[in-house]
Amino acid sequence: MKRPTLEVVAARAGVSKSSVSRVINGETTVAPEIRDVVMRAVHELGYVPNGAARNLVTRRTDTLAVVVSDPPQGVVSDDPLFSAVVRAVSRELEKAGKRLVLMLAESDQSRTRVVQYIAGGHVDGVLLVALHGTDSLPAALARQGLPVVSFNRTSAQDVPYVALDNAGGAALAVRHLLERDRRRIATITGPLELYEARERLAGYRQTLRDTGRRSIVALGDFTRVSGAEAMRQLLEDDPDLDAVFASNDLMAIGALRTLQKAGRRVPEDVAVIGFDDIEAASYTSPALTSVRSPMADQATAAVHLLLSLIDGGPTDPVIMPNELVVREST
Amino acid sequence: MKRPTLEVVAARAGVSKSSVSRVINGETTVAPEIRDVVMRAVHELGYVPNGAARNLVTRRTDTLAVVVSDPPQGVVSDDPLFSAVVRAVSRELEKAGKRLVLMLAESDQSRTRVVQYIAGGHVDGVLLVALHGTDSLPAALARQGLPVVSFNRTSAQDVPYVALDNAGGAALAVRHLLERDRRRIATITGPLELYEARERLAGYRQTLRDTGRRSIVALGDFTRVSGAEAMRQLLEDDPDLDAVFASNDLMAIGALRTLQKAGRRVPEDVAVIGFDDIEAASYTSPALTSVRSPMADQATAAVHLLLSLIDGGPTDPVIMPNELVVREST
DNA sequence: ACTTTTCCAGGGAGCGGTCCCTCACGACGC
DNA sequence: GCGTCGTGAGGGACCGCTCCCTGGAAAAGT
Numbered sequence: 001m002k003r004p005t006l007e008v009v010a011a012r013a014g015v016s017k018s019s020v021s022r023v024i025n026g027e028t029t030v031a032p033e034i035r036d037v038v039m040r041a042v043h044e045l046g047y048v049p050n051g052a053a054r055n056l057v058t059r060r061t062d063t064l065a066v067v068v069s070d071p072p073q074g075v076v077s078d079d080p081l082f083s084a085v086v087r088a089v090s091r092e093l094e095k096a097g098k099r100l101v102l103m104l105a106e107s108d109q110s111r112t113r114v115v116q117y118i119a120g121g122h123v124d125g126v127l128l129v130a131l132h133g134t135d136s137l138p139a140a141l142a143r144q145g146l147p148v149v150s151f152n153r154t155s156a157q158d159v160p161y162v163a164l165d166n167a168g169g170a171a172l173a174v175r176h177l178l179e180r181d182r183r184r185i186a187t188i189t190g191p192l193e194l195y196e197a198r199e200r201l202a203g204y205r206q207t208l209r210d211t212g213r214r215s216i217v218a219l220g221d222f223t224r225v226s227g228a229e230a231m232r233q234l235l236e237d238d239p240d241l242d243a244v245f246a247s248n249d250l251m252a253i254g255a256l257r258t259l260q261k262a263g264r265r266v267p268e269d270v271a272v273i274g275f276d277d278i279e280a281a282s283y284t285s286p287a288l289t290s291v292r293s294p295m296a297d298q299a300t301a302a303v304h305l306l307l308s309l310i311d312g313g314p315t316d317p318v319i320m321p322n323e324l325v326v327r328e329s330t
Numbered sequence: 331m332k333r334p335t336l337e338v339v340a341a342r343a344g345v346s347k348s349s350v351s352r353v354i355n356g357e358t359t360v361a362p363e364i365r366d367v368v369m370r371a372v373h374e375l376g377y378v379p380n381g382a383a384r385n386l387v388t389r390r391t392d393t394l395a396v397v398v399s400d401p402p403q404g405v406v407s408d409d410p411l412f413s414a415v416v417r418a419v420s421r422e423l424e425k426a427g428k429r430l431v432l433m434l435a436e437s438d439q440s441r442t443r444v445v446q447y448i449a450g451g452h453v454d455g456v457l458l459v460a461l462h463g464t465d466s467l468p469a470a471l472a473r474q475g476l477p478v479v480s481f482n483r484t485s486a487q488d489v490p491y492v493a494l495d496n497a498g499g500a501a502l503a504v505r506h507l508l509e510r511d512r513r514r515i516a517t518i519t520g521p522l523e524l525y526e527a528r529e530r531l532a533g534y535r536q537t538l539r540d541t542g543r544r545s546i547v548a549l550g551d552f553t554r555v556s557g558a559e560a561m562r563q564l565l566e567d568d569p570d571l572d573a574v575f576a577s578n579d580l581m582a583i584g585a586l587r588t589l590q591k592a593g594r595r596v597p598e599d600v601a602v603i604g605f606d607d608i609e610a611a612s613y614t615s616p617a618l619t620s621v622r623s624p625m626a627d628q629a630t631a632a633v634h635l636l637l638s639l640i641d642g643g644p645t646d647p648v649i650m651p652n653e654l655v656v657r658e659s660t
Numbered sequence: 661a662c663t664t665t666t667c668c669a670g671g672g673a674g675c676g677g678t679c680c681c682t683c684a685c686g687a688c689g690c
Numbered sequence: 691g692c693g694t695c696g697t698g699a700g701g702g703a704c705c706g707c708t709c710c711c712t713g714g715a716a717a718a719g720t
Contacts, residue, residue: 052385053706083413383676
């Protein structure tokens with residue numbers, strides 16, 4: 001099942017390789033009759049250009065890597081937003097006529113494999129998703145000298161990024177709770193190695209400080225069980241609290257369960273608000289109020305930034321605004 | 331930022347290209363001292379082989395495509411299982427030292443693009459996920475003459491596949507409901523263009539028939555809202571029903587909500603059972619009993635089958651067993 | 661009418677690897 | 691001591707494409 005080559009097509013059409021190449025690549029300096037005879041030959045033979053050969057000489061691959069850097073426990077890729085992001089990226093690349101190579105970097109070993117692969121010239125650019133601030137990957141990739149866009153802020157200074165307005169979102173949540181006349185507002189944080197977790201915490205703190213209230217903080221790690229556990233902790237430490245801002249929805253869902261088991265009514269006794277507005281937030285009872293993270297839009301923006309970078313465009317970071325989705329839990 | 335080539339490394343090490351190539355590819359017929367001097371040159375120069383050049387001559391890419399064929403509404407890729415599958419596949423390929431190109435085929439246009447890409451020799455094999463029975467893609471890809479494995483049964487005869495035991499899983503669910511002394515057991519189906527939906531329905535029907543009971547069927551399309559709607563329909567048609575088997579969890583969750591709004595207690599008045607056991611199934615209240623689809627295992631099996639196919643191995647289909655996860659809703 | 665410019669098809673040199681084939685050299689057998 | 695064999699390094703053709711360069715024909719200029 002050998003595929004025909006340019007040369008075979010050229011022979012069939014009775015023209016030179018160069019002419020066929022020009023037709024294939026849509027150059028305009030080709031006489032119509034040559035164009036036609038070439039196209040016919042192409043269709044008759046079912047010719048499709050060999051990608052490797054083309055890559056080799058053009059040094060472009062029309063392929064972008066999406067690298068998901070994640071500890072083995074899988075905080076990020078377990079996240080329900082993962083598939084939304086992957087889909088949005090995929091759709092956007094499809095539109096731009098590019099391909100997507102997905103790589104999960106879960107261990108140091110796979111991290112070096114990723115760098116090797118990138119260095120091998122297989123891709124034109126890299127989209128980095130959800131890294132720890134301490135991650136060595138962003139810097140290592142940036143050093144390869146090809147375009148890198150991060151899906152979050154990272155410790156590597158010069159990596160362009162598209163980020164959520166995490167602090168602003170947290171402020172939105174807290175102000176909403178204040179408007180509902182809540183006085184003792186606790187928070188459950190994400191893992192503080194992550195920028196987004198730190199920013200959400202900072203937004204929460206700042207807003208409370210501005211209104212002269214004190215923070216009540218419990219640590220979580222963005223998983224549902226950690227949310228349940230943190231809520232238990234909070235109830236013990238401060239039984240009088242009347243609202244909880246969880247740094248993501250999974251933890252909010254965990255907190256909801258804990259509250260129900262403890263016999264607290266939501267939202268009457270304790271209001272609960274999450275962050276991200278994942279699908280499952282609308283399934284819970286009561287349905288969860290949440291700060292919507294426009295992940296699909298963020299993914300789209302990240303792809304655009306990366307594509308523009310590849311074309312030598314600007315590298316200005318993009319910050320996505322969030323909005324509040326009020327449901328039953330507040 | 332020009333990367334060094336084999337030739338440069340060879341010059342630096344004072345040996346021939348061939349020797350460097352042998353060292354890089356770990357051939358054993360190389361004298362230790364040559365090996366050492368080459369390795370040193372490789373490290374000093376930071377040499378990484380150019381992928382395109384290698385692909386061109388070896389005709390292998392060590393890359394596999396995962397093609398998700400899906401209508402624009404996104405039945406499959408909206409599915410919470412999507413990310414689980416992608417992750418499992420990614421991990422497995424990582425282990426095997428292969429790369430993953432993800433392609434969503436949402437329109438006819440993108441379908442042709444997929445076929446073109448595959449024909450371009452960019453990948454060594456294809457893993458097809460979740461197709462409509464009428465999909466033209468499996469056949470088109472199989473015609474390309476490279477290994478294809480389907481993640482479900484398809485209409486294309488000769489495409490090897492890894493499937494769930496859908497009928498068996500449905501039977502498991504229905505028998506469980508019968509054991510709970512339910513007499514009027516309804517079902518909410520998936521979109522019947524999909525094999526899995528038909529098989530789940532068939533399993534339901536057969537099990538009821540075997541025990542002399544009649545089927546009560548409402549049509550859904552695997553989305554949550556369709557489940558809610560179908561449940562409304564069922565309550566209207568047959569107010570006395572005491573159990574519902576939904577063909578997937580999202581629809582079960584929708585049904586749960588409808589039942590609660592209608593004032594039926596779950597499981598006291600109506601037992602609800604889902605299929606797939608997605609994460610969210612354990613978040614609902616009451617937590618959802620479900621037939622667990624071992625999607626990650628299925629994905630792993632599919633990758634193994636594909637890899638074995640590439641090495642010229644057998645093409646026997648694999649059927650994955652499912653198990654029941656009993657929670658509060660039954 | 662002749663030269664200059666424009667335009668477009670063809671020829672062919674790479675791109676950076678792999679791998680077949682040749683050949684040198686040391687070990688071994690007789 | 692000489693021929694044979696085995697081992698392993700080197701030379702170079704080749705994978706399929708792009709793109710620069712050349713050259714001939716047609717168009718434009720004088």
